Amino acid sequence: MTTRKLLLLPGDGIGPEAMGEVSKIIAILNDEAAAGFETETGLVGGAAYDAHGAAISDADMARATAADAVLFGAVGGPKWDAVPYDLRPEAGLLRLRKEMALFANLRPAICYPALAEASSLKRELVDGLDILIVRELTGGVYFGSPKEIVDLGNGQKRGVDTQVYETYEIERIARAAFEAARTRHGKVTSMEKRNVMKTGVLWNEVVSRIGRDEYPDVRLEHMLADAGGMQLVRAPKQFDVIVTDNLFGDMLSDIAAMLTGSLGMLPSASLGAVDAATGTRKALYEPVHGSAPDIAGKGIANPIAMIASFAMMLRYSFAMTREADALEAAIAGVLEAGTRTGDIMAPGCRQVGTTEMGDAVAAAL
Amino acid sequence: MTTRKLLLLPGDGIGPEAMGEVSKIIAILNDEAAAGFETETGLVGGAAYDAHGAAISDADMARATAADAVLFGAVGGPKWDAVPYDLRPEAGLLRLRKEMALFANLRPAICYPALAEASSLKRELVDGLDILIVRELTGGVYFGSPKEIVDLGNGQKRGVDTQVYETYEIERIARAAFEAARTRHGKVTSMEKRNVMKTGVLWNEVVSRIGRDEYPDVRLEHMLADAGGMQLVRAPKQFDVIVTDNLFGDMLSDIAAMLTGSLGMLPSASLGAVDAATGTRKALYEPVHGSAPDIAGKGIANPIAMIASFAMMLRYSFAMTREADALEAAIAGVLEAGTRTGDIMAPGCRQVGTTEMGDAVAAAL
Numbered sequence: 001m002t003t004r005k006l007l008l009l010p011g012d013g014i015g016p017e018a019m020g021e022v023s024k025i026i027a028i029l030n031d032e033a034a035a036g037f038e039t040e041t042g043l044v045g046g047a048a049y050d051a052h053g054a055a056i057s058d059a060d061m062a063r064a065t066a067a068d069a070v071l072f073g074a075v076g077g078p079k080w081d082a083v084p085y086d087l088r089p090e091a092g093l094l095r096l097r098k099e100m101a102l103f104a105n106l107r108p109a110i111c112y113p114a115l116a117e118a119s120s121l122k123r124e125l126v127d128g129l130d131i132l133i134v135r136e137l138t139g140g141v142y143f144g145s146p147k148e149i150v151d152l153g154n155g156q157k158r159g160v161d162t163q164v165y166e167t168y169e170i171e172r173i174a175r176a177a178f179e180a181a182r183t184r185h186g187k188v189t190s191m192e193k194r195n196v197m198k199t200g201v202l203w204n205e206v207v208s209r210i211g212r213d214e215y216p217d218v219r220l221e222h223m224l225a226d227a228g229g230m231q232l233v234r235a236p237k238q239f240d241v242i243v244t245d246n247l248f249g250d251m252l253s254d255i256a257a258m259l260t261g262s263l264g265m266l267p268s269a270s271l272g273a274v275d276a277a278t279g280t281r282k283a284l285y286e287p288v289h290g291s292a293p294d295i296a297g298k299g300i301a302n303p304i305a306m307i308a309s310f311a312m313m314l315r316y317s318f319a320m321t322r323e324a325d326a327l328e329a330a331i332a333g334v335l336e337a338g339t340r341t342g343d344i345m346a347p348g349c350r351q352v353g354t355t356e357m358g359d360a361v362a363a364a365l
Numbered sequence: 366m367t368t369r370k371l372l373l374l375p376g377d378g379i380g381p382e383a384m385g386e387v388s389k390i391i392a393i394l395n396d397e398a399a400a401g402f403e404t405e406t407g408l409v410g411g412a413a414y415d416a417h418g419a420a421i422s423d424a425d426m427a428r429a430t431a432a433d434a435v436l437f438g439a440v441g442g443p444k445w446d447a448v449p450y451d452l453r454p455e456a457g458l459l460r461l462r463k464e465m466a467l468f469a470n471l472r473p474a475i476c477y478p479a480l481a482e483a484s485s486l487k488r489e490l491v492d493g494l495d496i497l498i499v500r501e502l503t504g505g506v507y508f509g510s511p512k513e514i515v516d517l518g519n520g521q522k523r524g525v526d527t528q529v530y531e532t533y534e535i536e537r538i539a540r541a542a543f544e545a546a547r548t549r550h551g552k553v554t555s556m557e558k559r560n561v562m563k564t565g566v567l568w569n570e571v572v573s574r575i576g577r578d579e580y581p582d583v584r585l586e587h588m589l590a591d592a593g594g595m596q597l598v599r600a601p602k603q604f605d606v607i608v609t610d611n612l613f614g615d616m617l618s619d620i621a622a623m624l625t626g627s628l629g630m631l632p633s634a635s636l637g638a639v640d641a642a643t644g645t646r647k648a649l650y651e652p653v654h655g656s657a658p659d660i661a662g663k664g665i666a667n668p669i670a671m672i673a674s675f676a677m678m679l680r681y682s683f684a685m686t687r688e689a690d691a692l693e694a695a696i697a698g699v700l701e702a703g704t705r706t707g708d709i710m711a712p713g714c715r716q717v718g719t720t721e722m723g724d725a726v727a728a729a730l
């Protein structure tokens with residue numbers, strides 16, 4: 001029998017509550033599909049800092065690298081606002097991304113038909129929306145050096161961050177985007193600020209070349225990132241796959257997620273390169289939403305993004321397409337039936353807590 | 366009699382057409398209010414490149430610095446896509462900002478009631494919207510060095526951009542934001558990515574201190590820039606003044622502009638420090654929209670953002686409050702009366718071209 005080793009890193013805030021609901025799904029798949037999932041649980045973020053004074057311990061980091069896939073909750077909260085920069089909760093997530101070399105972050109922005117009304121955009125602009133944002137995740141301003149604050153004396157300091165991209169980093173994320181477009185609607189929009197940034201000039205040049213030489217069947221267009229943000233808000237359905245750097249991807253994917261009205265529903269996958277020998281790749285799956293400390297521990301958080309992240313894992317890490325489809329259909333069915341957590345409550349629906357929502361999805365599955 | 370020296374830099378695309386309509390307003394103010402405007406016209410962007418091989422000539426740069434205020438159209442277009450980086454149209458605008466030391470970019474995002482329907486957001490979310498984005502304009506990743514592409518051999522290149530902020534730069538833009546908030550609703554939201562960027566850490570620290578020590582009467586809140594982008598799309602009316610860095614400000618102000626549905630209507634002011642001796646400050650005014658090469662030369666561009674930029678000039682550079690109010694009221698009146706260019710056309714309105722729109726505003730004034 002296959003065994004599939006998962007590391008669960010629930011993290012902070014609503015992370016643990018949401019993760020708890022995934023366990024129900026894992027149990028079902030182990031029982032009914034002999035999926036052979038074996039789970040370990042580790043600490044990350046503020047929880048890890050409280051326990052070992054680091055945003056992730058070396059032991060948990062090693063477990064993450066050894067696992068077949070990692071499921072991640074969320075990190076951060078006001079409790080750790082004064083923690084030194086290198087130990088802050090986010091450092092755990094950034095270390096996982098960097099050391100596991102998870103360069104490709106796939107963020108689907110899908111508008112669940114049952115939730116189109118929840119969007120701040122007019123219904124016709126988002127109904128049926130289905131964009132995939134492919135964000136570069138191990139480079140750019142997140143990791144370049146120098147990254148420092150220098151004391152200049154006289155009460156003056158200088159803060160510096162450095163955005164660096166090399167050709168190979170842009171090539172591989174471009175390929176990830178073009179490959180995804182081939183399984184979708186065959187269009188890639190690349191976004192940068194080549195009119196102000198040299199990394200944008202290089203980005204544009206490399207993406208253009210990869211498109212021309214390797215993916216002539218995929219339609220490629222370029223937009224300045226500021227104009228791209230505007231177009232996302234104006235007419236999001238014009239996009240299929242958007243490929244962009246780490247920082248623009250952070251902003252643009254959050255905005256895209258928000259305009260679907262389905263923020264509490266959206267998963268993401270962070271993928272490494274495929275190992276030529278084993279055919280496997282390192283991967284971490286996490287909801288797009290954050291740790292939401294204001295509602296943590298109240299049993300009201302929406303676990304769907306977390307469950308949908310697990311569905312992405314079934315699809316991308318284990319090629320369990322049938323199970324992934326079934327789980328996504330179960331989520332859509334529960335929403336259609338009018339079962340809602342507080343964040344997506346609507347007139348005529350039935351409001352439930354985190355546990356009941358998890359039970360409802362498990363039952364539908 | 367006062368003389369007020371203006372440098373007009375129409376630039377590329379729809380810039381010249383839109384600028385032409387401002388001349389009508391200037392003529393009226395000279396005739397009827399003895400405003401004493403004297404105008405010179407210079408070249409910037411692609412137009413300057415075509416004429417002198419630089420995105421702005423030294424002579425025009427000197428004129429800009431000597432003028433009491435600069436009115437700027439727009440730069441760029443596909444014609445200059447292959448121009449070397451240092452000579453590209455945008456370089457003219459960046460040189461003006463840097464050499465005139467225009468560190469404070471004020472971008473009002475106002476939803477004209479007559480146009481609320483044009484927004485992609487639901488009407489109730491944007492109706493009456495009035496945000497002011499205060500964007501730092503002479504620092505950050507736009508100007509830091511190194512900014513370069515290095516050839517590494519083997520077909521590999523490395524692109525680098527550097528974001529730098531020093532304490533004094535953050536102090537002065539924070540003060541600009543707090544001062545503006547005092548004349549508005551007394552609230553400032555500062556946006557950065559302190560969880561990933563050292564410049565964000567410094568930004569947060571300095572803005573907090575200036576708020577605490579100098580503006581205890583103004584409410585200050587902090588948001589991560591990605592969360593801020595989401596909140597802007599979800600519930601824009603929660604904001605009064607937003608203060609942020611050059612790059613986040615570029616993205617966030619464009620998104621804010623787009624969600625008002627009034628992009629073709631929005632002006633901006635870029636201001637330098639007040640000279641203690643003369644009480645004056647260098648200033649450049651420009652529409653938020655770009656050069657729109659696709660509709661240039663057709664006589665259909667909306668000149669209102671350009672005219673509204675001139676109204677901001679009356680207010681900020683010349684303290685001509687009565688005239689600025691009158692001009693803004695004239696614009697609102699023309700819109701209320703149903704006169705519309707193509708970009709803001711709506712059922713039941715009368716569609717006009719650039720010239721007629723300029724005439725309508727002039728007549729209303």
Ligand SMILES: CC(C)[C@H](C(=O)O)[C@@H](O)C(=O)O
Binds near residue numbers: 093094560591
């Ligand atoms: C938590 C934070 C470091 C992270 C990021 O900025 O990448 C988050 O916003 C995200 O988008 O995953």
Ligand SMILES: CC(C)[C@H](C(=O)O)[C@@H](O)C(=O)O
Binds near residue numbers: 196458
């Ligand atoms: C034209 C370009 C250099 C400029 C910028 O990025 O600042 C523009 O987008 C703006 O917002 O004024």
